[in-house]
Amino acid sequence: MANLLNVSPSPHAHGKETTQKLMFGVVLALLPSLFTSIFYFGWGAVIATTVSVASCLLFEYLIQRFIFRKPITITDGSALVTGLLLAFNVPSNLPVFIIVTGAFVSIAVAKMTFGGLGNNPFNPALVGRVFMLISFPVQMTSWPVPKGFATGYIDAVTGATPLAIIKEGLKNGEHLQQLIAQVPTPAQMFLGNMGGSMGEVAAVALLIGFIWLLYKKIITWHIPVSVIGSLLIFTAVLWLVNPEKNASPLFHLLAGGVLLGAIFMATDYVTSPMSPLAMIIYGCGIGILTVIIRVWGAYPEGVSFAILIMNAFVPLMNSYIKPKRFGEEVKNG
């Protein structure tokens, strides 16, 4: 026996969960999408992902080492997740210097200026993405046509995303039916065979990740289901009202970044609300804003903006939307 006993307040037991395990659980859930993005976009996907992850980790390390001067915590997995998500949100042929700039904005501006892990109000990967989109609109919207390792990196053949084809076409007065014929079929979109950000294209891979996250209890169903549900309902209403002008709910679900956003970006712990009811309101807000931006806004895609806008409401929701407490209402059975 040690000479002295350890004394502490209860509880004297702790569960096995750690921040690191949760973050690496998310990384595992992202792997199927990483594989599909490499499958469709080849070396571009490998290069972009590597650069993004490495620069996120590097910036976090440098800031903790030389500015915070506190213990280095880059092994907690949070910068790794940010790096992966940032890569998943860009075209696979994006020049390296733009990716590094995006990673700098994600980590240095969106995360570390607020004090690091747990303190940032906005999703770091999305801040980085929106910064790149606004600063480098041409590079950020030239989407390589998926050809696997035959896809070039610098000289890739590029094309528009399904959402952009529809949006531009409708603006030019073309008929929706003809436009639909130009975009991939729902089955192709489900498997990811279309232009778009690296990680968002394959719905099937994202759904596998979703099931894994739910199974490991890393996230709850509330946010993803309410984002997807509200998007489906809203687009269904528009579609039923005017099928000539509005694409079907299925198209809206599979095209663009809805699934990536709903499953991986909106559920970011730090920037999403705490109570189940607030999570549902937050999710519905994202779904509705996404549709509004897609249908009436200037951009063909609106998931990133929708999530960032709803991020801003999170502190308000945490203050006013409380879980229903035990014993709040008198219930006699």
Next chain:
Amino acid sequence: MKTFPLGGIHPPQNKLTSAIRIAYLPVPSAVAIHVSQHIGAPATVIVNKDEKVKAGQVIAQSKGFVSSNIHSSVSGKVTKIDSVIDTSGYRQTAVFITVEGDEWMDTIDRSSEIIAEVKLSSEEIIKKCLESGIVGLGGATFPSHVKLSVPAGKKCDVLLINGVECEPFLTSDHRLMLERGEEILIGVSILMKALKVERAMIGIENNKPDAVSHMTKLATAFHGITVHPLKVKYPQGAEKQLIKALINREVPSGKLPIDVNTVVHNVGTAFAVYEAVQKNKPLFERVVTITGKSVTNAGNYIVRIGTPVKDLIAAAGGVPEDTGKIVSGGPMMGKALASTEVPVSKGTSGIILFPAVDSLRKESMPCIRCSKCIQACPMNLEPYLLMALSERDLFERAEKEKITDCMECGSCSYTCPANRPLLDYIRMGKATVIKKARERVSKQ
């Protein structure tokens, strides 16, 4: 199968001693019995130095309604009245007795015969509980006669008996149900008579299927008593959670079980009530589980109140080499002992010896707002927020956020992936809020 709906966790059970029969721990050579072994006013010492006492003799008289009598657990001579550190680490007045023989009060029926017929009236039973120093043996040690005296204008329509034992490691209630089941059921019918209720429900978690079937079989001979297996989930043994699980009534914030027409007693208490009423034996010994992963001879012992914990540990094979922490009670809500000289009291349900590796906390990391603490909280509070408010001295807001509803079950700290000391801060905040509320009341 029933359980409570909100929150809860599933810590590893570690019920190492569930198959070990209850044994009698030899009477120690000296005891220190402290006068505050219950919630409420400490009892007043009524014996003097050098006085001879017998087992079962009152040595400290209850002071006020919410208080309890304290009896000598041994026969011998009072050596001194001094202070001794109790399980919570505070010094308490205690009566020190050196043991001479084992002479009990003549009034105590020491035969092993089971007496089923209850002769006393409701009032006499409550008086007997007060005289015999019966308190809640689940751990909270609330004087039982107070719970049995239903205030005017309120009524109790069902008695709930807590055989849940949701804390990991502890098996004292489990063994008591298996070995003293009939006495417990007679105790339950005595409690029913005292409360004038027709119905009693015993809740047992289904990790004790032998206790469920044994008690169910025995209960068929008793009128109005039913046994209910419950799905395993911590903290089901908490009063409000057990009421919700068994009869789906929700005790409002700041209220008591009697406000939803029920009263909860522990199986250990029911057994003590049986002994007090039918055998005239005051509460001076109880079943204590002594356990731990490295303990060589873990078991369940009937221990005289006031026995130093070290005697109990010695009976279990001594302190293992790797021990880093000794806890009185369960791992979730028990108290870490600073010394093995601490005497066993009425609330000591178990002594757990933790290896050093399991006894240190991991480093606390920043809150990532994963909301797992909210999901774990059985009261649906927001532990992350209550901690932040307590940390920043924002006690008024903490009060509005119902910090006083926290029962300190520890589910939040257990769950937190960032190892944040949630309950430490909440406990401090809750104590401050209660103190401030008392000051407000006394000012008016």
